[in-house]
Amino acid sequence: MIRPHRSQPLWYAFILHRLSGIGLALFLPLHFYLLGLALGDSADFDAALQWTEQPLVKAAEFGLVFLLSVHLFGGLRLLVLEFFAWTAAQKTLAAAAAGLSFFVACGFLLRAI
Amino acid sequence: MREEIGKIQVQVRRGGPDDGRLVDYEVPLLASQTVLDVVTWIQRNLEPALSYRFACRVGMCGSCAMTVNGRPRWTCRSHVTDVMKDGRIRIEPLRNLPVIKDLACDLSGFFDKWQRAEGAFVPTQTRKDSLAPIAPQEPARQAASAGIECINCAVCYAACDAVEQNPEYLGPAALNRAWTLVNDARDGGNRARLQAVTGPGGCQSCHSQQGCTSHCPNALNPTRSIAGLKQAAARAWLRGEL
Ligand code: SF4
Ligand code: SF4
Ligand code: FES
Numbered sequence: 001m002i003r004p005h006r007s008q009p010l011w012y013a014f015i016l017h018r019l020s021g022i023g024l025a026l027f028l029p030l031h032f033y034l035l036g037l038a039l040g041d042s043a044d045f046d047a048a049l050q051w052t053e054q055p056l057v058k059a060a061e062f063g064l065v066f067l068l069s070v071h072l073f074g075g076l077r078l079l080v081l082e083f084f085a086w087t088a089a090q091k092t093l094a095a096a097a098a099g100l101s102f103f104v105a106c107g108f109l110l111r112a113i
Numbered sequence: 114m115r116e117e118i119g120k121i122q123v124q125v126r127r128g129g130p131d132d133g134r135l136v137d138y139e140v141p142l143l144a145s146q147t148v149l150d151v152v153t154w155i156q157r158n159l160e161p162a163l164s165y166r167f168a169c170r171v172g173m174c175g176s177c178a179m180t181v182n183g184r185p186r187w188t189c190r191s192h193v194t195d196v197m198k199d200g201r202i203r204i205e206p207l208r209n210l211p212v213i214k215d216l217a218c219d220l221s222g223f224f225d226k227w228q229r230a231e232g233a234f235v236p237t238q239t240r241k242d243s244l245a246p247i248a249p250q251e252p253a254r255q256a257a258s259a260g261i262e263c264i265n266c267a268v269c270y271a272a273c274d275a276v277e278q279n280p281e282y283l284g285p286a287a288l289n290r291a292w293t294l295v296n297d298a299r300d301g302g303n304r305a306r307l308q309a310v311t312g313p314g315g316c317q318s319c320h321s322q323q324g325c326t327s328h329c330p331n332a333l334n335p336t337r338s339i340a341g342l343k344q345a346a347a348r349a350w351l352r353g354e355l
Contacts, residue, residue, distance in 0.1 A: 004183030005208075005272050010323045081321055083344060086337045090323065 013094035017074035020067040027064060058112055066105035073097035117141040119200070121193060123151055125163070126205040130212050135203065136160075148188035148196060149177050152204060152216065165216035172330065175266035179216050180205040185271035187330045207271040209284075223267050223284070230287040231309045234294060235302030245299045257296040260289045260338045262331050269325035269335050281314035285325035285335030288316050292338035295345055307342075307349045316342040 001015075037045040051057065077097045081090065119142035124135040138155050149167055156163040167177040172190040179188050181196050182203050196202060210218035238245070247254050269285040270276055276284045283291075291310050294300050310316050316339045325335040349355045 005185065005324060005328065006274070006322075008324070008327045010321075010327070014320060014322045078321060081336075082340045083347070086334075086340060 009091045010094055013074065013077070013097070016070055016098065017078075020071040020074065023064075023067045024071060027067075058109070061112065062105050062109045065108040066101055069101035069104040070098065073100050115143040115145075118144060121151065121197060122201045123155065124201070124203040125152070125155065125160075125216070126212075127160075127163070127215050129214050133212065142193065146193045148179070148181050148186070148191045148193060148202065148204065151193060151202065152179075152188060163216070164214045173264065175264035178207055178266045178268045178271070180207055180271065185268040185328055187266060187268065190330060207267055209271050209273065209276045210267065218267075220267060223270055223286070224265070226283045226287040227265075227290055229309060230283045230291040231302055231306035232287055232290040232294065233302075234297070235300050237299060237301035247298055251298075253296040253298060256341065257293045260293045260333055260335075263289060263333055264331065266330070269329050269333075272324040272328040274322060274324060275318050275320055279314065279318055282318045283310065283314055283316075285319075285339065288319070288342055289333065289335040289338040292341050295342065304349075304354060307346055308355060310342050311346045311350075311355060316346065319343075 034045070034048055037048055052061070074094075074097050077093050080087075080093065087093070121140045121142045123138045123140050125138060126133050127136045128134055138159055140151050140154050143150070147170075149170060152163070152165050153167075156165070165177075165179070167189060168174040170177075170189045172187055175187075177187055177189045178185055180186075180203075181188065181191060182198055182201075185207055186196070188204075193202065204216065206212050206216050206218045210220060210223060213219050249255075263286060265286065267286065269289075273282075273285055275282050288310060291306055294306060295303055319336070319339045321336055321340070323336045326333075326337070329335065346355060
């Protein structure tokens with residue numbers, strides 16, 4: 001997939017944005033299922049919450065928050081690119097979006113553990 | 114005759130539209146040799162029937178672009194020593210264009226899109242009028258100047274994944290041309306032009322990956338031009354003109 005004409009930072013920014021979108025879309029049904037549990041059977045919901053206390057699930061949640069913020073900041077990056085005056089620092093913007101996402105996800109993980 | 118300083122193992126795509134195959138050649142490596150020199154050497158010494166295109170050999174005409182080791186380039190301005198990997202070069206026709214034979218592509222679809230993007234100047238004055246005064250520092254003039262040095266080589270078009278996925282997409286070069294005209298104070302065709310470059314296959318199909326910008330040998334920035342079109346289209350839409 002990473003053919004020679006694609007090996008440039010802004011293509012990586014693009015593919016990260018796409019993959020984060022797909023990842024989030026896959027997660028949403030699970031998210032709604034858990035929310036549904038909260039409305040219905042509270043014992044099941046408590047069990048589900050217990051389950052999320054496992055370290056592996058915590059790590060997965062880190063990934064999830066990372067995906068969410070990558071998608072958010074990546075989207076903001078595109079809006080800046082397309083609707084603001086052009087800036088030469090496109091690669092810096094992409095790096096900032098990824099860095100900020102990592103920061104947010106780490107912050108979440110630190111709070112969670 | 115320049116002195117031979119080694120050998121290059123060259124693979125060239127040969128054959129018609131449907132029977133493409135890579136053929137191996139060994140070519141003498143010379144100082145300051147370009148990829149176009151290599152193709153010409155093969156045609157003169159090994160394969161007289163090899164088809165390819167070039168004209169100026171100095172980066173002016175835009176006819177010699179090919180895919181070299183997977184990337185679109187002007188072959189006349191690419192030095193072998195810069196693109197060679199482990200003594201090897203693979204030379205193929207440009208991507209996203211139908212092959213006619215060997216390294217020669219059919220560019221008519223590419224140029225048709227320049228027409229579809231309303232890439233022709235629409236005059237508002239006659240030869241009897243005086244010259245339009247346009248100050249060099251005007252923002253519109255500067256935006257036009259930034260995109261005007263395009264030589265229609267289709268390197269950006271071959272680098273664009275949006276063209277690959279959507280053959281209707283007008284592509285970076287035609288849209289860049291449309292943007293230079295949108296910024297031309299003498300031109301009267303902008304309403305039709307903005308309509309032509311929006312909608313299916315228009316500027317909104319651009320994913321802003323900037324493959325075009327990272328490959329344009331003239332260091333133009335079609336992505337910036339397309340972003341300009343997107344903004345102009347959004348404004349025209351708000352005014353009810355689209
Ligand atoms: S924008 Fe650059 S790469 Fe594209 S056709 Fe023009 S000169 Fe070639
Ligand atoms: S920025 Fe737009 S026009 Fe340029 S390569 Fe990407 S999709 Fe194509
Ligand atoms: S031969 Fe004219 S641009 Fe290469």
